[in-house]
Amino acid sequence: MTLSGNNYLQRPLLNGKVNFPVCLAPMVGLSHVALRVLVKSYCPPGVQTPWPTEMLSTWRLPKEELGQTPETLRAGEDPLVPQILGNEEQPIKESVRKLVEWGAAGIDINMGCPVSKALRHNYGVALMGDADYAAEVVRMTVRHAGVPVSVKLRAGLQQDEEFLLRFVRGLEAAGAAWITLHPRLSTQKRRGVADWGQIARVRSALKIPVLGNGDVQCFEDVLAMLTQTGCDSVMIGRALAARPWLMWQVGEALGMANPDGHEGETVPSTETEEGAEYGRACLLLLTTLERYFTPEDGLKRFRFHLRMTSGWLEFGHALMTICARGKSYAELRGGVATFFVNPQRMYKRTSLRE
Numbered sequence: 330m331t332l333s334g335n336n337y338l339q340r341p342l343l344n345g346k347v348n349f350p351v352c353l354a355p356m357v358g359l360s361h362v363a364l365r366v367l368v369k370s371y372c373p374p375g376v377q378t379p380w381p382t383e384m385l386s387t388w389r390l391p392k393e394e395l396g397q398t399p400e401t402l403r404a405g406e407d408p409l410v411p412q413i414l415g416n417e418e419q420p421i422k423e424s425v426r427k428l429v430e431w432g433a434a435g436i437d438i439n440m441g442c443p444v445s446k447a448l449r450h451n452y453g454v455a456l457m458g459d460a461d462y463a464a465e466v467v468r469m470t471v472r473h474a475g476v477p478v479s480v481k482l483r484a485g486l487q488q489d490e491e492f493l494l495r496f497v498r499g500l501e502a503a504g505a506a507w508i509t510l511h512p513r514l515s516t517q518k519r520r521g522v523a524d525w526g527q528i529a530r531v532r533s534a535l536k537i538p539v540l541g542n543g544d545v546q547c548f549e550d551v552l553a554m555l556t557q558t559g560c561d562s563v564m565i566g567r568a569l570a571a572r573p574w575l576m577w578q579v580g581e582a583l584g585m586a587n588p589d590g591h592e593g594e595t596v597p598s599t600e601t602e603e604g605a606e607y608g609r610a611c612l613l614l615l616t617t618l619e620r621y622f623t624p625e626d627g628l629k630r631f632r633f634h635l636r637m638t639s640g641w642l643e644f645g646h647a648l649m650t651i652c653a654r655g656k657s658y659a660e661l662r663g664g665v666a667t668f669f670v671n672p673q674r675m676y677k678r679t680s681l682r683e
């Protein structure tokens with residue numbers, strides 16, 4: 330299996346601005362500014378890929394000052410494609426205008442959030458229960474955004490692929506510039522297996538670009554998803570938080586230069602090389618969290634990061650235990666540094682339970 334310019338982005342994304350087949354997924358509590366800075370530090374020079382935010386509520390955004398809330402801190406990510414949660418025209422209008430003035434190059438609509446509040450209030454994945462209204466939400470967002478609008482969705486509320494294909498065709502007709510499919514049902518949350526076959530079938534049914542998402546854990550999985558589904562790009566959540574140097578691995582396969590600051594190094598690839606890089610990435614993440622967040626906020630985010638990513642480490646639980654005790658950035662940095670004095674193994678794949 331190889332990676333070449335022929336097997337990705339056959340349909341241009343963001344008017345051709347995007348030139349790389351991998352992007353970070355929006356994740357509440359994880360895809361914050363510090364993680365984006367970390368992932369960006371592993372991107373080869375010249376990489377253009379859409380950067381997400383954590384999902385932003387269109388009922389709150391109109392009252393907020395962008396750049397002043399933890400979820401809207403940013404560090405020059407470009408192109409930035411914030412994700413919104415909403416279903417009503419007026420708050421969507423006010424929110425997207427504000428986001429575009431702030432520099433958003435695109436807007437992503439969340440149609441995948443499966444929490445019970447979303448289901449009760451008819452946003453997130455609940456929008457997949459009404460194809461006409463979901464298309465209307467796309468239309469109203471396109472009307473007010475003036476930048477490309479995408480949708481991130483799931484396989485649906487129940488198994489019905491005919492419905493899924495009708496649903497995505499409706500989004501395309503309503504003006505969606507691309508869609509990202511996480512092929513799990515709402516009821517599966519993040520359990521069970523993501524059905525990549527659905528990504529392939531949705532891609533065949535549409536003319537707009539389709540991004541594939543779900544269960545990509547390592548470089549080989551990126552290749553497999555591109556090859557098996559024909560998707561235009563791969564969106565990665567948990568595994569990109571765990572091994573942000575995946576950007577470097579993919580860049581190397583494409584013949585791109587090493588990321589700045591890594592000139593002359595070889596990309597981590599063995600279990601122990603990746604284990605050591607996980608440690609270095611944790612230290613960089615802590616330093617970056619400290620730049621942007623109060624200790625209370627930053628330490629909480631770091632522990633959540635470990636909870637979601639340490640499953641790839643042979644002794645991830647031990648690292649979590651050490652970091653549960655630290656009360657300051659300095660203590661956590663000390664704990665992490667000591668833990669990684671001994672070589673650690675990082676597995677290519679783990680069972681993703683959360």
Ligand SMILES: Cc1cc2nc3c(=O)[nH]c(=O)nc-3n(C[C@H](O)[C@H](O)[C@H](O)COP(=O)(O)O)c2cc1C
Nearest residue numbers: 354355356357384441481511543544545565566567
């Ligand atoms: C902690 C966490 C928070 C998430 N929050 C969001 C979110 O705000 N918006 C969204 O569209 N998806 C969200 N997701 C789903 C991911 O974007 C992604 O679709 C899912 O994790 C599957 O991809 P992965 O296997 O690469 O992680 C979240 C996932 C996790 C683990």
